[in-house]
Amino acid sequence: MTAADSTALKRAAAVRAVEEVRSGMVVGLGSGSTAELAVEALGRKVESGLEILGVPTSEQTRRLATRFRIPLAPAKEVPVIDLTIDGADQVERKTLAMVKGLGGALLREKIVASASKRMIVVVDQSKIVDNLGGATPLPIEIVSFGWQRTIGRLADLGLAPTLRQAGRRPFVTDGGNLIADCAIPRIDEAKRLDQELSALTGVVETGLFLEFASTVIVGVIVGGQVGLEELER
Numbered sequence: 001m002t003a004a005d006s007t008a009l010k011r012a013a014a015v016r017a018v019e020e021v022r023s024g025m026v027v028g029l030g031s032g033s034t035a036e037l038a039v040e041a042l043g044r045k046v047e048s049g050l051e052i053l054g055v056p057t058s059e060q061t062r063r064l065a066t067r068f069r070i071p072l073a074p075a076k077e078v079p080v081i082d083l084t085i086d087g088a089d090q091v092e093r094k095t096l097a098m099v100k101g102l103g104g105a106l107l108r109e110k111i112v113a114s115a116s117k118r119m120i121v122v123v124d125q126s127k128i129v130d131n132l133g134g135a136t137p138l139p140i141e142i143v144s145f146g147w148q149r150t151i152g153r154l155a156d157l158g159l160a161p162t163l164r165q166a167g168r169r170p171f172v173t174d175g176g177n178l179i180a181d182c183a184i185p186r187i188d189e190a191k192r193l194d195q196e197l198s199a200l201t202g203v204v205e206t207g208l209f210l211e212f213a214s215t216v217i218v219g220v221i222v223g224g225q226v227g228l229e230e231l232e233r
C-alpha cells in the first residue's frame with residue numbers, strides 16, 4: 001500500500017466517523033494522522049455552522065483544532081463526552097481491544113476515552129490484527145524519576161522495553177513523562193497484563209485500550225477502490 005493509498009483509507013474512515021457528529025455534542029478529538037483528518041473534516045463542518053465543544057487529546061491536536069476554530073473545553077475540564085473519534089495502532093478484530101500510544105498521547109487519550117459515552121476508532125486496514133502484539137510495540141507511559149528502575153521492572157517481566165527517543169533525547173509526553181516501548185510477540189491475556197502493568201510503581205498508564213471502542217471504522221481497498229468496513233463491539 002502506498003502512502004497515498006493509506007491516506008485515502010484514513011480519510012475515508014475519518015470522514016465517515018464525522019458524519020456521526022451532531023450540533024450540541026461534546027466531541028473528543030483524538031491524536032495521530034487519522035484522527036487529525038477527522039479534526040480537519042470537523043473543522044470544515046464547524047465553518048459551515050456545526051456547533052460542538054471539542055476536547056483534544058494532545059497539544060498537537062489542540063493546536064490543529066484551534067487553527068480550524070473548533071471551540072475547545074479548557075484543559076483542566078474534561079466534561080462528559082458524547083463521542084470521541086480517535087485512531088489506533090492495532091485493533092484486535094474479534095474483541096476491538098487496541099494498542100495505542102505510538103504517537104505518545106496515550107494518557108490523555110485514555111482519560112478522554114474513559115469520559116466518553118461512545119468512541120469511534122478510525123483506522124486503515126493495516127491496523128486490524130488477529131492478535132495484539134508482534135510487530136507493534138506496546139507503549140507504556142512511565143514517570144521520569146527513576147525511569148531506569150521502572151524499565152528494569154518491565155524487563156524483569158520479559159517485556160523487552162526500550163526508552164522511546166526523540167532524536168538524541170528521550171521522548172517526553174505532554175504530561176512530562178517518558179515512554180517505554182515494549183516488544184511483546186503476542187498479547188494473549190490483555191486484561192491481566194494491563195492490570196499487572198498498571199500496578200507497577202512508576203507506570204503512569206498503558207497503551208492497552210481494552211473496552212473502549214464502540215465502533216471501529218476501517219478504510220479498506222476493495223477491488224482497487226477505497227471502501228469501508230465497520231466493526232461493532
Ligand code: A5P
Nearest residue numbers: 032033034087101103104105
Ligand atoms: C497516539 O498516541 C496514538 O494512540 C494514535 O492514536 C495512533 O498512533 C494512531 O496514529 P495514526 O492514525 O497516525 O496511525
